[in-house]
Amino acid sequence: MKRVIFNQKGGVGKSTIVCNLAAISAERGLTTAVIDLDPQGNSSQYLMGEDWQQQETNVARYFEKTLGFKLAESDPADFCVETQFERLWIMPSSMELNDLQSKLEAKHKIYKLRDALDQLLDQVDCIYIDTPPAFNFYTLSALIAADRCLIPFDCDEFSRKALYQLMGNVAETREDHHPDLAIEGIIVNQYQPRSNLPRRMVQDLKDDGLPVFESTISSSVVVKESHEASSPLIHYRPTHKLSLEFEALYDEMNSQ
Numbered sequence: 001m002k003r004v005i006f007n008q009k010g011g012v013g014k015s016t017i018v019c020n021l022a023a024i025s026a027e028r029g030l031t032t033a034v035i036d037l038d039p040q041g042n043s044s045q046y047l048m049g050e051d052w053q054q055q056e057t058n059v060a061r062y063f064e065k066t067l068g069f070k071l072a073e074s075d076p077a078d079f080c081v082e083t084q085f086e087r088l089w090i091m092p093s094s095m096e097l098n099d100l101q102s103k104l105e106a107k108h109k110i111y112k113l114r115d116a117l118d119q120l121l122d123q124v125d126c127i128y129i130d131t132p133p134a135f136n137f138y139t140l141s142a143l144i145a146a147d148r149c150l151i152p153f154d155c156d157e158f159s160r161k162a163l164y165q166l167m168g169n170v171a172e173t174r175e176d177h178h179p180d181l182a183i184e185g186i187i188v189n190q191y192q193p194r195s196n197l198p199r200r201m202v203q204d205l206k207d208d209g210l211p212v213f214e215s216t217i218s219s220s221v222v223v224k225e226s227h228e229a230s231s232p233l234i235h236y237r238p239t240h241k242l243s244l245e246f247e248a249l250y251d252e253m254n255s256q
């Protein structure tokens with residue numbers, strides 16, 4: 001199973017959700033790979049600490065390879081590293097993705113990530129792809145590569161606007177490249193159930209027929225603390241309310 005976490009709006013919780021769901025998946029016994037397509041490298045830092053910037057093995061190296069002639073000889077698993085967490089791998093990001101983007105676009109390499117991840121599935125059970133806050137070459141590559149799309153939403157008017165634009169982008173991707181891409185669901189993050197506005201916004205999405213997960217993720221400083229500790233919640237604070245919420249979300253996703 002290949003999942004992409006996508007929202008072109010910044011700061012809605014993409015990297016936090018990718019790393020926490022992937023960590024739960026690994027903890028439950030599945031070999032799991034995170035693919036970090038965001039040059040900011042937040043998922044890489046969350047799972048590897050500061051080391052990620054020194055990492056020679058990364059996703060930019062893979063894309064660079066697609067521009068040459070020897071791609072057939074390379075194994076996508078060679079561009080992944082094992083994290084300190086059992087069964088959890090990452091293909092880390094790199095700032096070089098910024099410089100590579102126009103070259104990859106010019107050479108029409110939009111299907112290369114899909115090919116790599118299909119090959120990687122021989123060695124891992126599931127894949128979570130983190131994307132940058134933009135609808136660009138890397139995001140489109142990820143939407144084409146994935147089976148399912150998860151959309152974080154943070155109950156804000158700007159996010160609501162972004163959501164409808166995003167749905168249009170996904171619909172276009174399905175029409176032009178990948179008719180089987182499924183929208184798995186909208187993940188409500190930083191939810192405050194006692195406030196009127198977030199409750200109403202979530203209800204409006206449901207009334208519009210959008211697939212909103214029942215499990216929601218609250219807002220808590222423990223998220224920032226776990227980022228600082230480079231340790232996903234299931235390892236950092238396994239019994240914390242947020243860890244249990246992420247586990248409930250994981251279970252809901254996998255019961256569908």
Ligand SMILES: Nc1ncnc2c1ncn2[C@@H]1O[C@H](COP(=O)(O)OP(=O)(O)OP(=O)(O)O)[C@@H](O)[C@H]1O
Binds near residue numbers: 014016132189
């Ligand atoms: N449930 C939460 N509770 C508290 N803070 C949160 C929560 N989820 C995310 N945050 C905070 O919101 C900020 C953005 O989170 P994150 O980096 O995961 O979002 P993103 O969508 O990946 O951002 P970007 O678009 O920049 O890649 C971070 O500072 C993070 O600590």
Ligand SMILES: [Mg+2]
Binds near residue numbers: 014
């Ligand atoms: Mg991010």
